Amino acid sequence: MSEATETANQTPSSPVDEVVRLCQELIRIDSTNYGDGSGPGEKEAADYVVARLREVGLEPTVVESDPGRTSVVVRLEGEDRERPALCIHGHLDVVPANADDWQVDPFSAELKDGCIWGRGAVDMKDMDAMILANIRDLARRGVKPPRDIVFAFFADEEAGGVKGSHYVVDHHPELFEGVSEAVSEVGGYSVTVPTSAGDTRAYLVQTAEKGILWLRLTAHGRAGHGSVPNPENALVRLAEAITRINEHKWPREYIASVRELLDGLSGLTGTSYSDEDLDELLDHLGGAQGFVRGTLQDTANFTMADAGYKHNVIPQSACASLDCRFLPGHDDDLLATIKELAGEHVTVDVVHRDIALDAPFEGPLVEAMKTALVAEDPGAEVLPYCLSGGTDNKALSTLGITGYGFAPLQLPADLDFAPMFHGIDERVPLAALEFGTRVLQRFIATC
Incomplete structure (x- = not known):
């Protein structure tokens, strides 16, 4: 039995207990997407996700657009199946990293200065780990979310999703039957701003x-x-x-x-x-x-x-x-x-x-995001913003699904976080990862 399997078989008491390990193990899998069809693909990362889901009794659907270009989808049944379902999704691929430019091996997932370092630590294996930890927690406890939730781990987001989210949506739309809303990257992270009452954390939820x-x-x-x-x-x-x-x-x-x-x-x-x-x-x-x-x-x-x-x-x-x-x-x-x-x-x-997307900063889903954030960080403010990049919400929108960016992280004021997307020395603080896991747990319980 491998060390990873032995660790996985130790039942954690909450998703926070295993999110760091899951994030490190995902980062150590090289799933670089060069955008030209070369590279290792996402299969190894997808196989890892499938194995962690099967450990807790779930049987996900695996979709392969081309050899090695693998996406994973699993649906958890909710308490109220009459309500429209929610999709929570991430992507398994990462952009290239030149090891010579980094302080650490970009696929080492090294723990340094209170952070996990590595390609994907920010974009977006941190959120993948937060999602996976929460799915496993729900399955272990036998707890149903308020409504059906479809969890997806897509291939190829870093090249426009043609081999990932777009392929899955086009060829297997039944996997998203009844889904009306979705959350994923890039939003929910904090910035520290000065106010008359002192510094305040404002969390930016992506609505467009x-x-x-x-x-x-x-x-x-x-x-x-x-x-x-x-x-x-x-x-x-x-x-x-x-x-x-x-x-x-x-x-x-x-x-x-x-x-x-x-x-x-x-x-x-x-x-x-x-x-x-x-x-x-x-x-x-x-x-x-x-x-x-x-x-x-x-x-x-x-x-x-x-x-x-x-x-x-x-x-x-x-x-x-x-x-x-x-x-x-x-x-x-x-x-x-x-x-x-x-x-x-x-x-x-x-x-x-x-396509471009634009969603309202109002409604029950947005309120659930706000409530979950403020419960973990009282006094925080929550603001909408538009992302200059793109996400897999574009593909889901073709099914009429309204998407938001909500990968919650409470960040130190002195951490220059946003430039680490596709940047050098990408890293995520352990405390931020654990905070985000708790927020996501609250969100799932009330969405």
Whole structure:
């Protein structure tokens, strides 16, 4: 019997007792998603989840879109089966990590400075562990949640969910029968802000997220010798297109969730703001302000480039990848703007496109989130926000499911948390992980 199995067979008295171990064991499984079909895939991580569920008598559904691209879904029956069901979900894949850049091995799950370090500690094997710990606790105690809950662990979120949530939704919609709402990443974490009564923790619940438009730009020109002047150099044409797009000023628009966050933060801190001058107000959010700044307008950021095959050969084409994120209803206008800025010698191809989401910051589910947070952190404030990235809630929305970001963490004021998403030295405090597990337990019991 392995050490992990021996540990798992020791019955914990609460989900908090095993969440750290579950998180470490998940992080130690390399489930890197390179976005091109290479890499180990999610199967080992999915097998781990399946094994932990079977240990407590559950039999999940396993869905494989391609070999190794594995998602796991399990439904727990609720007390009131007439109520619409809830989905609580996470993803098992992580973005690449260059070990040379890190203080620790990114797949070691090392305990250091009161944190678990490793790729996925923040995005999002911490939440996966919190979910898994709570499922196991419910199953051990034989306790039913207030309504049916579908728990899902998806593949491929970091590449748009094509091999994960979108595949599961498209091919197995019956797994989500009766589900009306969902919660997952990226929200529920705290930021410490100054108020007249002293520093206060504000928890940001994600109620909206921008849409995704991943584009491939290809500049066309005339191949030639590197020593001969060439006015049709594809590299130069691509560089000019990149410059025009990079210098474009996207107009600001404040959607409801963004406005509500800004107004709530202004009320808490006593810091006034205008639509043209937000810097002082947003500075109160620390590292989280990057997510918010990304939701004030559409964005377009170049992420990769590829051109040429020899030092003395001018190539006939040059390519670049562009990550665009749009506010609700802006996708067509954004694409038209990019094509215009790219110019006549550059073609623009859509690699991946997905919708923007916007949900109300009200209703019983939102109140359950607020109540669970405040019960564990009295005096805390809860505010909505829009995520500049995207989540698997996009796929679920095609089934009419309203999604929120709620992966609760109480964070130290000096921890620059948000930049660790896809960043270096990703880590989650043990105390925050245990706090989030308790909050999620309360939430599940009252949702």
